[in-house]
Amino acid sequence: xxxxxxxxxxxxxxxxxxxxxxxxxxxxxxxxxxxxxxxxxxxxxxxxxxxxxxxxxxxxxxxxxxxxxxxxxxxxxxxxxxxxxxxxxxxxxxxxxxxxxxxxxxxxxxxx
Amino acid sequence: xxxxxxxxxxxxxxxxxxxxxxxxxxxxxxxxxxxxxxxxxxxxxxxxxxxxxxxxxxxxxxxxxxxxxxxxxxxxxxxxxxxxxxxxxxxxxxxxxxxxxxxxxxxxxxxx
Numbered sequence: 001x002x003x004x005x006x007x008x009x010x011x012x013x014x015x016x017x018x019x020x021x022x023x024x025x026x027x028x029x030x031x032x033x034x035x036x037x038x039x040x041x042x043x044x045x046x047x048x049x050x051x052x053x054x055x056x057x058x059x060x061x062x063x064x065x066x067x068x069x070x071x072x073x074x075x076x077x078x079x080x081x082x083x084x085x086x087x088x089x090x091x092x093x094x095x096x097x098x099x100x101x102x103x104x105x106x107x108x109x110x111x112x
Numbered sequence: 113x114x115x116x117x118x119x120x121x122x123x124x125x126x127x128x129x130x131x132x133x134x135x136x137x138x139x140x141x142x143x144x145x146x147x148x149x150x151x152x153x154x155x156x157x158x159x160x161x162x163x164x165x166x167x168x169x170x171x172x173x174x175x176x177x178x179x180x181x182x183x184x185x186x187x188x189x190x191x192x193x194x195x196x197x198x199x200x201x202x203x204x205x206x207x208x209x210x211x212x213x214x215x216x217x218x219x220x221x222x223x224x
Binding site: 032 | 214
């Protein structure tokens with residue numbers, strides 16, 4: 001059974017730092033992997049989607065990598081800003097039937 | 113640009129009551145799903161639909177019913193509310209399994 005883990009559960013860093021959020025999964029046979037952002041009291045916003053055949057995806061200051069063999073994905077945030085403060089969740093697509101297995105998230109606080 | 117709309121945003125029920133959580137999307141997405149989010153846990157899939165007239169169970173379907181009579185709407189019914197169903201409920205939709213899922217803002221449900 002696929003399990004997704006995100007460590008740490010919370011992270012606080014000063015503004016301007018580059019940082020890495022981690023996501024690990026137990027079964028390397030994935031369909032895709034997605035990173036989402038959740039602001040307090042809000043729904044989830046998709047940040048990046050990496051197909052199983054891809055190694056990374058980039059959007060602005062965000063870069064997500066995927067290493068299926070080691071069961072890991074990382075979300076790199078460059079030059080962090082207070083507006084980046086949110087909970088970041090990763091979700092693994094297990095097959096083409098749309099179903100996602102979710103990590104519990106990393107709550108990120110960027111201190112001004 | 114409405115996206116995914118969930119109503120109500122908040123609801124308090126007594127044990128044993130029934131209610132329907134509404135979800136509508138205006139993006140002509142075939143895939144729709146319902147998740148629940150509990151503190152410290154990842155999102156868990158309740159039910160999903162890959163098109164009008166087609167529904168299937170997710171990870172935690174007990175106590176919930178769904179129907180999909182149109183592409184736009186995917187209501188979630190609680191048959192007899194229990195305190196264990198206190199949670200935040202999210203509806204999501206997607207064009208296909210390799211496109212990001214779009215989320216509503218959630219329904220915060222408390223069962224007393």
